[in-house]
Amino acid sequence: MKYQTPSTTKEAAVLIKRERGKAFVLAGGTDLMVRMKTGLTEPDLVVDIKHIPAMQSIKKSATGFRIGAAVSAAEMGENAPLKKAWPGVVESANLIGSDQIQNRCTVAGNLCNASPAADAVPALIAAGAKANVVGPQRRRTVSVEKVITGPGTTSLAKGEVVEAITLPKRPPKSGDAYLRFIPRSEMDIAVVGVGVSLTLGNNSVIKSARVALGAVAPTPLLVSAAGKAIVGTKLDKAALNKLAEACSAACNPIDDKRGTVEFRTEVAGVLAQRAAKIAYKRAGGK
């Protein structure tokens, strides 16, 4: 196995593109190293992106936030402006594993690992986040919900590297939230995860909303019907019921070691209601 520490994203992309064997990006390593330990992955090349300046920081601009791909979840939690604007995204990142994992793992890595149960991804999808992708030849921007194509697979071509995740500028009276179900209080993979982001219009009426689910289908899902269910409402009981129904209807889960179809389908609805209430409150809804 070779180990490289390029100083630009393009250099990283070229290294990976040129590698004939299996090449992997190393950010926090909290997924890659586990796969290496258990023998699931045997890289020929590991490209450590933590030395690339363009990936190392969180930047706030007129168009929103740019989170470098090498920024750890812990650093996101320490960034007050980001936390204020996107509390749901930050709490989703801060739910991944222990403090030890938090200090290493990244949301870009969480995305590229392409687990159906990735905690950060539903929150990012709900937030309308985009991935800045750099290839050996060109750059492109892609919506987060279009990155994961199945368990462990992405739409990124060989040599394409996510350089940053961007979050749009937050309109006033907006709020987001992420909740997940795990059997213990910590250290588990989500059995169900729900991200909700919404913006209010006048009189606390929801003007727009995005709802995304994790761990209930082969990929995290953007559930537009769930968003629609609460738009135009003040999150009254009927709207919440519709929201839960839409979420449960969108579920296409499996029975596995972490949960059952029945349980996931039901709890997706419950958590969607709870997350929506938190997001609504954060947006100033009354």
Next chain:
Amino acid sequence: MLKVCLSGPLKAAADGAASVSISAVTIRELLRELIEQYPGMQNQLDDGIAVSVNGQIFRDKWSEEIPEGAEVFLLPRIQGG
């Protein structure tokens, strides 16, 4: 004569008898006599055995003398964690 109570798999080895009468002074004698009467008991002894004398369990101290009239229970030897 001692009345020796049996339970568990030991009962089956004594043709289903819940108790047998044995003339013995020590645990060692008791076990020797028992195998003479019930050769099938040897397997169970090999698996391990414990003897309860008036509620006190002896696993290895075969020199222990058994008082006349004592409650004697033969138990399978057990393991712990």
Next chain:
Amino acid sequence: MAGTFVSTKINGDQTEFVCQAGETLLEVLRNRLGLTGSKEGCGTGDCGACSVTLDGRLVCSCLVLGVEAQGRKVNTIEGLADGDALHPLQSNFIKHAALQCGICTPGFLIASKALLDRNPNPTDEEIRFALAGNLCRCTGYDKIVRAVKATAKDLRKK
């Protein structure tokens, strides 16, 4: 295969080693540098027995490559005491019987120090969540949490 030369600071001491690119920092510490205080309980970041700090941040050394230590600062259990003076966490773990078998103890001490460094007055709940990445199978965590609480109190008095 040729190894990679790495120059790093471990517990404040300039340290050089050569390792394979695929070796974890934990393997390097244990097998190449003789620092066996960090333990491997799982190798997958689930138990925290290999906890160390990397540039002051708490990490599982089983999920860090040895080569990543280049130019950085690593702190392990072997460097927790100050000369012949135990760190208050170490004294309190002994005093409060916060260990039984002791295999998880180095990881708990490193994680507890990381917690108290950033939060000198944690609540019980904050202690419990900060230590959730460290498994202990012997104590039920009761005496560990008490020892950390007692240490926080001792340190605040100083």
Next chain:
Amino acid sequence: MANDTKFRNRQFKSVGTRPPRPDGLDKVTGRAKFGADTFAPGQLIGLVLRSPHAHAEIKRIDTSKAEKLNGVKAVITSKDLPDLTNGDRDLYDTLENCMARDRALYDGHAVAAVAAIDAPTARKALKLIRVTYKLLPHVTDVDEAMKPNAPLVQPRVYTRGVSPKPKSPSNVAKVSEFGHGDVEAGFKAADVVVEKSYKTEQAHQGYIEPHACLASVGPDGHGELWVTTQGHFIYRNTCASLLGMEVAKLKVTSSEIGGGFGGKTHVWMEPIALALSRKANRPVKLEMTRDEVFRSTGPTSSTSIDVKIGVKKNGKITAASAHLRYQDGAFPGIWAMLGAMTAYACYDLKNVKTVGYDVLVNRPKVAAYRAPSAPMAAFAIESTINEVAAEIGMDPVDFRIKNAAKEGTKSSYGPTYGPIGIGPTLAAVKKHPHMRAKLEKNQGRGMACGFWFNFGGETCTDLNIGVDGTVTLTVGTIDVGGARASLSLIAAEELGIPYESVKCNITDTGSLGHNDMTDGSRGTFSSGMSTIFAARNAIEELCQRAADTWEISVKDVVWDDGKATAKGKKHKKLKPLSLDELAGGSPNTGGPIAGHSQIVADGAGVSFASHICDIEVDPETSATKVVRYTVVQDAGKAIHPDYVEGQFQGGAAQGIGWALNEEYIYDENGRLQNPGFLDYRVPVCSDLPFIDTQILEIPNPNHPYGIRGVGETSIVPPLAAIGNALSDVAGVRMTHVPMSPPRIRKAIKENQA
């Protein structure tokens, strides 16, 4: 007097205090050496190739490519571990479990092993070994395995414990029946009869330290093994037998042990390490990964249990029975038998019958796990006890008190009890403020009782007095959680010297006579007893030295409070001689002063506990949280109360984990789905509350200090205590452990339907 085991109610000076443990500093500084922390010059790295199949015939193993790989020094298969077991069934099972012979019997069963100059080379070599398997039908569920057409796990196993001896092999390895009276008559006499069935899934001990050892064997037949174990003498005997070595020529040194809970009472890969070392003629280090620990070392049984209890309206139980089916993994064990013995041990029953069925399945060989088999039986019985109490409208604690066993009760497994602690623990629960504390919304409370035997066993101890009067206590029982502190307290107590003057070492197998393992809660009980006798042996010598010094008869010398004192008026002028003084003078009074003890520590007292649990359940998701927990247990005598509390708390935590989330999950191919701490969910720090403890001290009449074992019983009640608390808050009787949120949710919905 010397070896008098009778309890004498004496006043203690050291025993019962809480000094710092002698191994504390090493363990907080990282310098304590555990199983994987020993290195030898020229050592190789060993790795084991394991079967990915639940059940398969091994047609062929081609190791030629692996052997040719540069850096590989030895490759072994079962051929390198020939059968030397001489008809010893258990030993053959151990051999076959260490390395599959003609068949792989479970996912994770070892089939070959390599030793190479480093780990990457060893990993490469494993990949070069070609194993040709022929898949066989498999079975992993205990009830399925008992069906007539189930795949046969071990064709050599015929059901034991039935008469006449069966003519064909069976997955039922043993049937064990216990009890007395006439249960059918008892059920007829009952006003109410409750019948319930339960299932519990397989749990692992989950010690944080994986198995690890360093083996070194030479062509001269001498060898050494450094290993993490609960019993290095047992490991020595087993390994020597399996490898055809002489016991005295294999020296086994136990490392510090990073948790065992029963899982390190059996050899697993140690014989492989020795065989690799012998073949390579180099030291071989073998460490298991966590994945290997889960897939191939002994978890406890999964079970299926039917319970029937009959009761009079006045609350007296008229009859109780249980059928307990426990899987043993792929090799016969005694686990259902233990379940059948312990099931009703808490109660005074006229008519009781339990039948245990030990059943083989294609899973790893079951090993002891802390009070092995008792928690599952207690879950079934104690859950049903609450149901019965509810049926007759009686408070569950009062119902238990009314039916509790006491001194003179004929136990459900046979013998009559001496003084026991179940009644006092129940009385303590009844009085405990926890029982009256207010519950918040969505919270419920439950309690349950538990029993474990405890035992003693072979023990050998040395006590040597240094010239400065300090004492080296040398023991051969492994210290799993503070035993060195407790044993030092006992030596200090007996000799009348300060705790700080005693240093307790756990020694290797070359330095002391045989010691049984630290299992069955015997460590402090048996080595404690042996320490007392070794100290008394030394005191005899000390008195003799004093007599020689004074030139008087030893009959006139007594040992009192750390000093030799001359009795009687005629010796009035003789100033007592302290241990220090006698030790200092020892070179000229006969040389070194030592005490020794070699005993069978029989007479361990049985142990009882009652636990109280408050649990909160999310009404919409069935997420659970234990919010308060109290352990009340009889310790006989708490030598070092900190570590007694630690045992209570640790056992409770393991029980809570088992009750709520821990389970082995196999897929339809018989492959373990969750061999790691990510999905085998042991409790983390934020899952648990502080665990309150109350130590009761009902002295064991058969130990000089009244000690009972304390290590195991605390894991017995939690499963049922949590089940009863869940029943209280959610209105459903959970019958399947773990009581995970999906199972609770399902039970609630079925109850509503």
